[in-house]
Amino acid sequence: MRRLGSTRLGLLLVLSWATAAGAGSITVKGSDTMVGLCQRWAQAFRAQHPGVRLQITGGGSGTGLAALVEGATDVAMVSRPVAPSELEALRRRTGVAPVVVEVALDGVTFFVHPSNPLRALTPAQLGAAFGGRVARWSELGGPEARIILYTREATSGTFEFVRDHLLDGDDFSPMAQPLPGTGAVVSAVSRERHGVGFGGAAFTKGVVPLRIRLGDDEVSPTPETIRSGRYPFSRALTFVLAGPARGETKLFLDWVLSGQGQAHVGAAGFFPLR
Amino acid sequence: MTPMRELLEPATSRSATPPALAAQRRAARVDLAVEIAVTAAGVAGVVLLGLVIVFVVRGALPLALDPQQRAQVSLDALLLPQPGRAGAALLWSPTARVPRVSLWPLLAGTLKVAGVALAVAAPLGVAAALFTSEFAPGRVRTWVKPAIELLAGIPSVLLGSFALLTLATALQSAFGFDFRLNALVAGLALALAVVPLIFTLTDDALRAVPPAYREAALALGATRWETAFHVVLPAAAPGVLGALVLGVGRAVGETMIVLMASGNAAMVSANLAEPTRTVAATIAAELGDVVMGSTHASLLFLLGAALFGFTLTLNVTAGAWVRRRLARQAGGTP
Incomplete structure (x- = not known):
């Protein structure tokens, strides 16, 4: 009799846990650049939908997509174009066409230490530096010192975006030091007098963002230049789902794209879609 | 029974x-x-x-068995210089458009960082143990030994932060390094983690040497230093070697400190003032981001197996040496 009671109790516990987990829990994983933005969204969204729980973790766009393929997350945050091979892997895993939704805009900023006199470079100069073809600042009109390159780990969307848009798909210099997260790159460059790094426009504490010189023009990463596409290193931040959004995930996605959701984008340092 | x-x-x-x-x-x-x-x-x-x-x-295993992975990664690609934009080179960039998977940059990086750590930690740890076991008065010893052992309890992420934020800046301003984060910074931080290990095990080994050895040496007119260095230390050699082997194992396998302090650029160079990437740090940085079953994942497991094989070989060889040595001592020829 006693045993029967405890079994029943155990079953009840398992059932209640299962329903609790099912009742409005959304996992979001991926781009470190997007974690801060998504946390803002989650906070505001939770205030309106207290029943829905959001779990947001970073790790990089590649990590988010890998988790989506493994079925370990509902939404992948991706800060670069999704490769056809990745879409194919998702389709093979689920049998449904995956969905990619733009949720905000960002400009990749290149930045240097405040003591560096350089304030603007051409894409070709930046490409030569990060590709390892130019090793000293003096070759770019700067001080007589070696260029210390900081990049992101190879799975980050920012890394792939810069590789594809600045280096035309070529490799970074083997001397480039990969760091986990844009925050780490900013912090490293703020301590390295001859350092240069890149990251989302949202982070620039302790470093100086470079203007991009295009012909006679110098373009700063500002909301206007990024939304108009005049700033050359702008990109879309996206959510990737394994299939059409359903239930709580759809509720969240619709809210993010609504005027209410987009109102939080600016505060996180990015640019709303409209 | x-x-x-x-x-x-x-x-x-x-x-x-x-x-x-x-x-x-x-x-x-x-x-x-x-x-x-x-x-x-x-x-x-x-x-x-x-x-x-x-x-x-x-x-x-898929690297050897799976035909698709075998086509992507040959033995040549792992071990020989591969043609690249700037001539033949040994590179590790498994996610590049043309993946490069040379193991040498990572193996060289591991040896560099572990080498620096051991070069600092081995003499320091053994000397400190000689002091506490042979020279320090009892009261000093009861304070010094636990204090050094406490160092072993510092989480490696804290040692890593210390290296990343403080040690790197101090060394750069002292020596004018081009790169703030480099193999030397990582190796020195790693030494902080290895010293207590070598110290405490060596101290135990020295204390286990029978007092009769010391008495005999002193009676023959040896000074305290001669006794400690020429009699006690050789008699404790198997234990000291064991301490060093465990120190090497820790230095080679340590991940967090190196990940934070070494700069993680995978390049082959003998220069200690340049950044470097170790096997353990590579596994830590990349394994979370790969799709299981992919060639990249298999490569990381291969690195893990290499790390494991290295420490296993080291332990077995050192174990055999210790046993031979102990047998000789028991036979009466120290």
Whole structure:
């Protein structure tokens, strides 16, 4: 009799846990650049939908997509174009066409230490530096010192975006030091007098963002230049789902794209879609 | 075991009163239970080790068996310079458009960082142990030993942060390094983690040398230093070697400190002032981001297997040396 009671109790516990987990829990994983933005969204969204729980973790766009393929997350945050091979892997895993939704805009900023006199470079100069073809600042009109390159780990969307848009798909210099997260790159460059790094426009504490010189023009990463596409290193931040959004995930996605959701984008340092 | 107990019981039951007998039986039961528990723990340890080996090897095996992965990664690609934009080179960038998977940058990086750590930690740890065991007055020893051992308890992420934020800046301004984060910074931070390990094990080994050795040496007119360095240290050599081997193992396998302080650029260079990427840091940085079953994942398991193979070989070789040495000492020729 006693045993029967405890079994029943155990079953009840398992059932209640299962329903609790099912009742409005959304996992979001991926781009470190997007974690801060998504946390803002989650906070505001939770205030309106207290029943829905959001779990947001970073790790990089590649990590988010890998988790989506493994079925370990509902939404992948991706800060670069999704490769056809990745879409194919998702389709093979689920049998449904995956969905990619733009949720905000960002400009990749290149930045240097405040003591560096350089304030603007051409894409070709930046490409030569990060590709390892130019090793000293003096070759770019700067001080007589070696260029210390900081990049992101190879799975980050920012890394792939810069590789594809600045280096035309070529490799970074083997001397480039990969760091986990844009925050780490900013912090490293703020301590390295001859350092240069890149990251989302949202982070620039302790470093100086470079203007991009295009012909006679110098373009700063500002909301206007990024939304108009005049700033050359702008990109879309996206959510990737394994299939059409359903239930709580759809509720969240619709809210993010609504005027209410987009109102939080600016505060996180990015640019709303409209 | 049971027949033995039955044989013994009549003899004891005649002299013992019934409560004493019951107590004896209880003790026997407890004994048996403890024996089973201890055996189970031992077996579990061996089984777990076996499972880890199977896990690592199985992860790396597709590189040799899967035709698709074999086509992507040849032995040449792993070991020989591959043609690149700037001539033939040894590069590790497995996610590039044209993946490059040379193992040399990572192996060289591991040796560089571990080499710096050992070059600093081995003499420091052994010298500190010589001091506490042979020279320090009892009261100093009771303070110094726990203090150094406390160092071993510092989480490596804290040592890594210290290296990343403070040590790197200090070394750069002192020596004018081009790169703030480099193999030297990582190696020195790693030494902080290895010193306590070498120190405490060496100290134990030195203390285990019989006092008669010291008395004999001093009686023959040796100074305290001569006694410590030429008599006690050689007599404790097997234990000291064991300490060094464990130190190497820690230095090669340590992940967090190196990940934070080494700069993680995968390049082959002998320059200690340049950034470097180790095997362990590569596994830590990349394994979370790969799709299981991909070539990249298999490569990371291969790195894990290499790391494991290295420490295993080191332990076995050192173990064999220690046993030979101990046998010789027992035979009477120290």
